[in-house]
Amino acid sequence: xxxxxxxxxxxxxxxxxxxxxxxxxxxxxxxxxxxxxxxxxxxxxxxxxxxxxxxxxxxxxxxxxxxxxxxxxxxxxxxxxxxxxxxxxxxxxxxxxxxxxxxxxxxxxxxxxxxxxxxxxxxxxxxxxxxxxxxxxxxxxxxxxxxxxxxxxxxxxxxxxxxxxxxxxxxxxxxxxxxxxxxxxxxxxxxxxxxxxxxxxxxxxxxxxxxxxxxxxxxxxxxxxxxxxxxxxxxxxxxxxxxxxxxxxxxxxxxxxxxxxxxxxxxxxxxxxxxxxxxxxxxxxxxxxxxxxxxxxxxxxxxxxxxxxxxxxxxxxx
Amino acid sequence: xxxxxxxxxxxxxxxxxxxxxxxxxxxxxxxxxxxxxxxxxxxxxxxxxxxxxxxxxxxxxxxxxxxxxxxxxxxxxxxxxxxxxxxxxxxxxxxxxxxxxxxxxxxxxxxxxxxxxxxxxxxxxxxxxxxxxxxxxxxxxxxxxxxxxxxxxxxxxxxxxxxxxxxxxxxxxxxxxxxxxxxxxxxxxxxxxxxxxxxxxxxxxxxxxxxxxxxxxxxxxxxxxxxxxxxxxxxxxxxxxxxxxxxxxxxxxxxxxxxxxxxxxxxxxxxxxxxxxxxxxxxxxxxxxxxxxxxxxxxxxxxxxxxxxxxxxxxxxxxxxxxxxxxxxxxxxxxxxxxxxxxxxxxxxxxxxxxxxxxxxxxxxxxxxxxxxxxxxxxxxxxxxxxxxxxxxxxxxxxxxxxxxxxxxxxxxxxxxxxxxxxxxxxxxxxxxxxxxxxxxxxxxxxxxxxxxxxxxxxxxxxxxxxxxxxxxxxxxxxxxxxxxxxxxxxxxxxxxxxxxxxxxxxx
Numbered sequence: 029x030x031x032x033x034x035x036x037x038x039x040x041x042x043x044x045x046x047x048x049x050x051x052x053x054x055x056x057x058x059x060x061x062x063x064x065x066x067x068x069x070x071x072x073x074x075x076x077x078x079x080x081x082x083x084x085x086x087x088x089x090x091x092x093x094x095x096x097x098x099x100x101x102x103x104x105x106x107x108x109x110x111x112x113x114x115x116x117x118x119x120x121x122x123x124x125x126x127x128x129x130x131x132x133x134x135x136x137x138x139x140x141x142x143x144x145x146x147x148x149x150x151x152x153x154x155x156x157x158x159x160x161x162x163x164x165x166x167x168x169x170x171x172x173x174x175x176x177x178x179x180x181x182x183x184x185x186x187x188x189x190x191x192x193x194x195x196x197x198x199x200x201x202x203x204x205x206x207x208x209x210x211x212x213x214x215x216x217x218x219x220x221x222x223x224x225x226x227x228x229x230x231x232x233x234x235x236x237x238x239x240x241x242x243x244x245x246x247x248x249x250x251x252x253x254x255x256x257x258x259x260x261x262x263x264x265x266x267x268x269x270x271x272x273x274x275x276x277x278x279x280x281x282x283x284x285x286x287x288x289x290x291x292x293x294x295x296x297x298x299x300x301x302x303x304x305x306x307x308x309x310x311x312x313x314x315x316x317x318x319x320x321x322x323x324x325x326x327x328x329x330x331x332x333x334x335x336x337x338x339x340x341x342x343x344x345x346x
Numbered sequence: 347x348x349x350x351x352x353x354x355x356x357x358x359x360x361x362x363x364x365x366x367x368x369x370x371x372x373x374x375x376x377x378x379x380x381x382x383x384x385x386x387x388x389x390x391x392x393x394x395x396x397x398x399x400x401x402x403x404x405x406x407x408x409x410x411x412x413x414x415x416x417x418x419x420x421x422x423x424x425x426x427x428x429x430x431x432x433x434x435x436x437x438x439x440x441x442x443x444x445x446x447x448x449x450x451x452x453x454x455x456x457x458x459x460x461x462x463x464x465x466x467x468x469x470x471x472x473x474x475x476x477x478x479x480x481x482x483x484x485x486x487x488x489x490x491x492x493x494x495x496x497x498x499x500x501x502x503x504x505x506x507x508x509x510x511x512x513x514x515x516x517x518x519x520x521x522x523x524x525x526x527x528x529x530x531x532x533x534x535x536x537x538x539x540x541x542x543x544x545x546x547x548x549x550x551x552x553x554x555x556x557x558x559x560x561x562x563x564x565x566x567x568x569x570x571x572x573x574x575x576x577x578x579x580x581x582x583x584x585x586x587x588x589x590x591x592x593x594x595x596x597x598x599x600x601x602x603x604x605x606x607x608x609x610x611x612x613x614x615x616x617x618x619x620x621x622x623x624x625x626x627x628x629x630x631x632x633x634x635x636x637x638x639x640x641x642x643x644x645x646x647x648x649x650x651x652x653x654x655x656x657x658x659x660x661x662x663x664x665x666x667x668x669x670x671x672x673x674x675x676x677x678x679x680x681x682x683x684x685x686x687x688x689x690x691x692x693x694x695x696x697x698x699x700x701x702x703x704x705x706x707x708x709x710x711x712x713x714x715x716x717x718x719x720x721x722x723x724x725x726x727x728x729x730x731x732x733x734x735x736x737x738x739x740x741x742x743x744x745x746x747x748x749x750x751x752x753x754x755x756x757x758x759x760x761x762x763x764x765x766x767x768x769x770x771x772x773x774x775x776x777x778x779x780x781x782x783x784x785x786x787x788x789x790x791x792x793x794x795x796x797x798x799x800x801x802x803x804x805x806x807x808x809x810x811x812x813x814x815x816x817x818x819x820x821x822x823x824x825x826x827x828x829x830x831x832x833x834x835x836x837x838x839x840x841x842x843x844x845x846x847x848x849x850x851x852x853x854x
Contacts, residue, residue: 029639121602125602128612140425281639
C-alpha cells in the first residue's frame, strides 16, 4: 500500500471520528444545560471549547461564550479547523484522493454526507438548536462505519482506518473525562454533591448510559463513571477498548506477536493497554485523574507521530 | 401467481397504448429540424430507423416525467462525485458535467464503417510515430516537409532512436469525428494521441442511462462498452519490461485539482491498479519505485495522465512539481514503460493532421476510409494568403491547443476578434490552421428552460486501444453536445455536455 494512501485513510478516519465526537458532546451538553439554572448555564460552554483545543481562536472570534456562539463555532465555522463541517469536508477530501482504494459505496456515502452538510443553513440550525444537526451528523458517521464494515476488505487499508478512528476516540474520551471532571469538581464547594444530570450527560455523550446501568445497577457516581469511560474493556468508546483496537490494528499491519513489538507506536500502545488492564479507578484517583489522563494524552500523541514516522513519511535520501 | 403478474403487466401496457397521445404535452412539441442533418428525424415526426424505439418511448412520457428522471440522473452524478472543480469568488465550487438523457444512436453498419476507418487511421498514426522517431523514411521520401516536423513544439528530440516496448506509441487514441449536415457523412476533425480523456463518462453515462431508461435501452439492443478497462489493462500489462504476469502497473495523475481526476481514479479502480502522484514515485539507479508502507516497490508500467512537459523536471520543465525526476532516463533505458509514449504530440498537431491521409497511403498502401476536413496550413504561403482573405468564413485553430481554446469561428466572430487573429496569424503562421465551417449534425436534446427538446450540435469521440497488432474500439464513444442553442463548440470547458452513445446490434 502506498504511504500516501495509508496516511489519507488514517486521517479520513480521524476526521470522521472527530466530527462525530464533537456532535455528540455539543448535543448532549446543550440538552443538559437546558435543565440547569441560568448562572451555571454560562459556565458549561467553556469546557467544550477547551476540549476542542481551540480556546484562542474562539476568543479571537467571539466576545461571549454562549450556546449560540459555541454551537456556531464548533459546528459551522469554516475558519475553525476542528468544526464539524470542516472535519467532514477534510474527511471527504481525503477520501477523494484515495477513492480508487476505498469502496464505491464508502465514497458515495461520505460524498453524500458532505453535500448534505453543505446544505444546512447555519442561521436556521442555530435557531433550531443543535439537536437536529448533531443527530444527522451522528447518523451520517454511523452509517459510514456501517458501509465501511460491509464493503471494505479487511486488508491493511482497513487497519489504518481502524487505527485512525480508535486513536481519535481514545484521545477525545480522555479529554472529555478530564475536562468535565475538572469542571464538575471545581463546583463542588458551592453546589455540594455534583448533580447526577451532569454525569449522566457525560455518559450520554459517549452513548454509555444504558451500559452503565447494566453494569453498576446503582445511581450515577462520578468515580464509577470515570472508571467506566477509562477502564471498561467492552464499551466501544472507553479509552481501554479504543487503545486495544489501536494495538490490534498496529499488530495486524506489522505482524508482530503478543508480547513483542515492531516499532515505537506498538510499544507505547502495548504499554497503555497493559496499564489500563491492571489499574483500578481508586489508584487512578489516588495519583490524580488529571495527571493520569495527561500522561495518556501524551502517549496517544506519541503513538500518532510514530505511526506517521514509520508508515507515512519518506526521508529524502540525497 | 406468475400468471397474475403477467396479466397485470399486459393490462398496464394496454393502458399505456390506449392513452391518447394528444393528451400528453409532448417533449417534441415545436421541434424544429432546422437546416441541419438531424440524427433522429429524417423528416418532421418521422424517426430514422435506429431511433424508432427510443422515439416511441419518449413520445409517451410528459416533460414533467422526463424532468424527474433528469433530476434523478443529476443527483446520481453528484453523489458519485462525477464533478469538475471551477474556481470562482476565491472558492472552489464543484459542477456537474451536464449529461443529456437523450441517447445518440448509430446503426451497426454505420458503426462498422467508422470502426474500419479509425482502425486504419490509428495504425497509420502509430507507424508514423515509429518512423519519425526512427528511420524517418517519410521525410526522406519527401511526403511531408521536414520543417513542419521540426517546428512542431511537441516533437521531442529525446525520443529519437528510442525503442518503445512492442513498438506501441498510441496505446490510447481519442479521435474526434463530426457528421457534416451537407453530406450526412462522418469526417475526422482531430486526433488526440497524447492523453485523451472522457472514457469514464462513456462508461458512467451508460450506467446511469440504463438505470433511468431501462426499457428503451433493452428494446433497442445496444452493444456493451464496459470491457474497456479490461482491454486497457491487458495492453498496459503487455508492455511491462518484466513480463505481464508480475507487472506492477500504476496510473500517474497530477492529483485532485486536475479536471480529469475523477476519470483517473475511476480507471485505476476499474483496472485494479494504484493511482499515484509524482510524489509517490522515486527513481533510483534508473529504476522507478513507489513509496509504500513496506518500503520501495518497483514500478513497471506507468499509464500517465500528464503532459510530456510535466513528466520529468530533469528532462522537460524544471519547475514541474507534478513529475518524477529521472523518469525519462528510466524510460529511455527501457526499465519502465510509459503509455502513451512520449512525443506523440507531433502526430496530433493540427497542421500534421492534413497529412494523415498521406500517411495512410504511404504506410498502409490503402485509401483513407474516413474523410478529413479540408485544411489550410498557414505555414504554406499560398494557404496563408487564402486564409487571410477569407477569415470571416473559416474556423481558425491553434495547432497545439485542445479543449476548444485558441479558436476563431469566423462567421460568428466580431470585427475586433477577426483583426486580432489576423495579426496573430501573420506573426506566427506555423501556429495556425484554418478549415471551412462544418455544419455539424444535430440530435434532440433537453432544453432546461423550455422543458422541450431542441436540436443541438454533436460530435463523437471514439476511444481506440492499440495492442501492437490490432486496434480495439469500444462501440460508440463519447458524444459531446453543444447545449447552448446554436453553439458549435462541444468542449466541456466551453459549456458542452455529453450523451450516451448507442451502437445497435442491428440496424434498428
